[in-house]
Amino acid sequence: MTRPGTIFAIITVALLMITAGCTSPITNASTTANATPASAPTQSVALYKVTVAQPDAYSRFIRMDTDIYNAGEVVEFVVINDGNANLISPNDLPAFSVKFQTSHGSWATKMGSEKPAVSNATLLKHGESSQVYRFISDGWEAGRYRIVSDYGVVRDFLIKAGPEPALASVCPPAGNTTPWITIDPIARHYAGESFTISGTTNVEPGKELRYTIFVSGGGSKLVPLGTPVTITPAPGACGKNTWSADVMLPEPSDYFIGIAESTRTASALERFTILKAPSATSSGGVPATASVTGAPVPPTPQVSP
Structure with missing residues (x-):
């Protein structure tokens, strides 16, 4: 058996030999239905370009770039009167609300007022469009939602869960750097x-x-x-x-x-x-x-x- 002193000597000599010779301006609007003027709806980051089944034919009056959004995206829409009759809002500042479909199939208000304010009526004639409305779906759960415009038209859209954020690599403190x-x-x-x-x-x-x-x-x-x-x-x-x-x-x-x-x-x-x-090698040997x-x-x- 090799004695501890001998092993220590082996390690010391070996190591000496190794080293020898070395020297956003947009804010969350989930509590208000105030519209923000803009020229046209922007493109959804989701880029799904999917149209979901709508409540009725008048839903086409609400124009969106897509009917599916990732949670946290900005949702934008505009109301365009494609019909022959006027669309009428009961107030001079037409707004909107957003409802969500519960697990029981009923609809509950997510944002905006249950009933639009009543003041001077506003008409949207054939071929005319409203301002662009927008809101942020930050923190919204995946599910089916419905835009309800004061002009009396509605449109459904879906929110899907956003992509999971990449987990940053967390390293422990450096501590001893020897x-x-x-x-x-x-x-x-x-x-x-x-x-x-x-x-x-x-x-x-x-x-x-x-x-x-x-x-x-x-x-x-x-x-x-x-x-x-x-x-x-x-x-x-x-x-x-x-x-x-x-x-x-x-x-x-x-x-x-x-x-x-x-x-x-x-x-x-x-x-x-x-x-x-374990086996024979070629004629030249190993x-x-x-x-x-x-x-x-x-x-x-x-x-x-």
Whole structure:
């Protein structure tokens, strides 16, 4: 059994070798039915262009760009008299109300007055149009609604639930910013098989990490396979970045990978095993080279780019 002091010595020597040589103007009008003058109805963001079944033929007198809106959209409409008779409002400031259909099928007032105010009558003659009316459906539940104009015409429209807002990524407070590096567990692999060793770190993308593959030389001795390889972390969520190294080792043995950032403030060491290949290879045998992406290598055993 390897004593704790021996393991500590292995880690210290490995890490020293890794770093060697390194240095809107529109307001919610849900409580009022006052109309806002405008030139023409604007386009619904929903862009459904759908006409729903209407209460009667006179509903066509209320013109809307669509009959379906997302909750929160501005609803605009204008009254146009396409008939032969005059449309009459009982007051000189024609307004409107909006009702909604309850779960029982009855209609209840959502906004505006139950009964229009009575003053001087206003006529809308054949071919004439009213001002453009608008209101905001912010906070309205999905369902069927009805515009009731003081001119005596009505039109139904639908409100559908708006799209769910995208949840912003909420990262915990940064807290301790001391550099750290971890190595993911490394599964066993066969000699001559390419695989990837990976891990996480809070070292920023673009800054350097250096790693070295060591082979156990017996006891506390570790033999490096080539010079340290330089890599850079990839960006991750909330500062938890990732790193990876592609490795191929030709001989079965116990190995170590040591990785550290350039100032050696953060480092990690992990042991893994390479097994003998289970089947015969080609006549040339298993290639007698080791490959670790990113570095020039000396003769066998070696670490190749």
